[in-house]
Amino acid sequence: MPAVLRAVSSCNRYGWPRSRFRRSSLRGETAALASALCRLAEAWGCDYVSMGPVRPRELAWCPCLLEALVAEERLFAALAVTDHKGTLSLPAVRWAAEIIAALSRRTPAGLGNLRFAALAICPPGIPFFPAAYHDGGLLAFSVAWDAADEVGEAFAGAESLAEAERRLRERLTARARQLAAVAERSAGKVGARFLGIDVSLAPHPEITRSIAGAIERLGVQPFGGVRTLTVIASLTRVLRDIPVPRTGFCGVMLPVLEDAVLGLRAGYESVSLPLLLAAAAVCGVGLDVVPLPGETTVEQLAAIVLDTATLATRLGKPLTARLMPVPGKRAGEPVEFDFPYFAPAPILPAVGTIPRSWFALIDKQNT
Numbered sequence: 473m474p475a476v477l478r479a480v481s482s483c484n485r486y487g488w489p490r491s492r493f494r495r496s497s498l499r500g501e502t503a504a505l506a507s508a509l510c511r512l513a514e515a516w517g518c519d520y521v522s523m524g525p526v527r528p529r530e531l532a533w534c535p536c537l538l539e540a541l542v543a544e545e546r547l548f549a550a551l552a553v554t555d556h557k558g559t560l561s562l563p564a565v566r567w568a569a570e571i572i573a574a575l576s577r578r579t580p581a582g583l584g585n586l587r588f589a590a591l592a593i594c595p596p597g598i599p600f601f602p603a604a605y606h607d608g609g610l611l612a613f614s615v616a617w618d619a620a621d622e623v624g625e626a627f628a629g630a631e632s633l634a635e636a637e638r639r640l641r642e643r644l645t646a647r648a649r650q651l652a653a654v655a656e657r658s659a660g661k662v663g664a665r666f667l668g669i670d671v672s673l674a675p676h677p678e679i680t681r682s683i684a685g686a687i688e689r690l691g692v693q694p695f696g697g698v699r700t701l702t703v704i705a706s707l708t709r710v711l712r713d714i715p716v717p718r719t720g721f722c723g724v725m726l727p728v729l730e731d732a733v734l735g736l737r738a739g740y741e742s743v744s745l746p747l748l749l750a751a752a753a754v755c756g757v758g759l760d761v762v763p764l765p766g767e768t769t770v771e772q773l774a775a776i777v778l779d780t781a782t783l784a785t786r787l788g789k790p791l792t793a794r795l796m797p798v799p800g801k802r803a804g805e806p807v808e809f810d811f812p813y814f815a816p817a818p819i820l821p822a823v824g825t826i827p828r829s830w831f832a833l834i835d836k837q838n839t
Contacts, residue, residue: 502536503543510546522548524605525591528561538571541588542578548587548602550594550792553781558593558788560781565590568793569773576766576797581809586761589794590777592784597667598720600674603792612665614719615655619644620675623686623707633706636690641710644671652716670720671711672757675731677815683707683724685733695733696742705754721790723756728817729796729809730761735817739804745776745820753783758791761814763807766799768822773797775824 506523513521523540526533526549537549551571553564568590575584589602596607599616606612622643630636648669659666675683684695687707692699707724726748728738737743745762752758758780764773777793784791798807803821808814 498533499536499539502533502540506540506544506547510544513546518546520546520548520587520601522550522601522604525550525552525594525603527552528555528564531563531567534567534571538574541571541575541584545587548604550589550591550602550605552591552594553777554592554785558785560592560778560785562778565774565778565781566770568777569770572773572777572795572797573768573770576799582766582796582798583809583811585794585796586811589792590781592758592781592791592793593788594790594792595719598790599670600672600720602794603720603790610665611663612667613655613659614667615651615669616674616720617647617651617669617671618674618676619647619671620673620681620683620686622647623673623683624680624689627686627689630690633690633703637706637710640707641713644710645714645716648714648716666717668717668719670722671714671716671718672721672723672725673707673711674725675727675734677730677732677813679732682731682733683726684731684737688733694740694742695737696740696744696747700742700747701750701754704751708755721756724751725757725760726751726755727760727794728762728820729814732815735815738820739818743820745822749779749783752780752791753787756789756791758784759793759795762795763801763817763819764795764797764822765803765819766797766801768797771828772822772824776822 509521526537541547541549551564551568553568554560571588572585575588576582587602591603594603596605597614598604599614623640626640626643627636630639648671651669655666673683675681679685687703688695690703692703704724711722726734728734748759773795776795780791780793798819801807801819803819805819806816807819808816
């Protein structure tokens with residue numbers, strides 16, 4: 473893990489390269505940097521490394537980012553669709569949609585979109601890829617934890633939401649304090665800044681580590697029905713109360729392809745893109761690894777990214793959109809990737825689009 477963090481910080485310390493030469497030079501510069509990072513990560517025994525985000529004022533790099541993601545299966549990267557002031561960039565939204573569509577076509581089964589996301593108001597120091605990037609200062613690290621099983625154990629047998637909150641708060645606080653103590657000692661030993669723990673609850677494909685499954689144990693049947701948002705908000709309240717240094721999202725993650733129960737319930741009308749967006753408003757992560765039809769258009773993808781980014785800007789919270797159009801698949805059809813961290817799920821329909829006229833002044837439009 474330290475090797476991953478060092479690789480991320482070294483890449484993002486100065487941001488994306490600023491070439492004074494032609495676009496062909498940008499492409500070569502990016503390819504060389506991506507290759508060097510991936511070889512370095514391989515040498516250190518890291519499965520993945522991130523180049524961090526291209527920002528709205530750097531959109532000339534977008535074609536280079538796409539080519540790097542196609543060429544390097546170890547590489548993660550992102551595109552920020554908001555600037556440092558929180559202003560939403562429609563040109564960046566359009567580029568994000570174009571990259572998602574291209575990765576769907578040009579990588580096996582569209583799996584390249586696992587390694588790309590559109591970011592809105594995401595600060596440095598988030599420990600989750602593809603949102604992770606360094607702030608440009610001295611060596612620093614943040615920590616993500618694996619605590620999804622704690623939710624199911626705390627909720628099991630709870631007779632009320634208040635009791636479930638209390639039990640979960642006690643369990644998570646104890647674990648977080650232990651983890652923070654280890655992180656602070658490690659920071660002192662290596663002379664690095666400890667930015668905090670992203671206490672977000674991230675599920676795994678196993679049923680016993682499903683966030684959606686834990687919520688159902690409280691009587692929300694099925695996940696996505698009434699009271700779902702109430703319980704998600706309750707979980708988020710617990711996370712924000714944990715008395716340790718915190719960073720990142722600090723919310724409830726609902727990745728459709730990484731949560732076994734959520735994947736199962738996605739076949740019902742109770743789980744949809746609108747529900748996941750509503751959950752993002754109270755849980756703080758966004759749309760994550762959402763399987764979409766392979767025929768989803770760039771305009772539809774842009775609409776989904778724009779809605780996610782609009783939530784982020786209006787609520788002042790970091791959100792991401794990691795969308796996965798699957799070639800050859802239609803809405804409602806099952807999909808199962810050859811990837812150990814994904815669970816089976818049906819394809820969710822992509823409804824709605826953005827008129828092309830919205831991007832007529834693509835070099836100038838912001839909102």
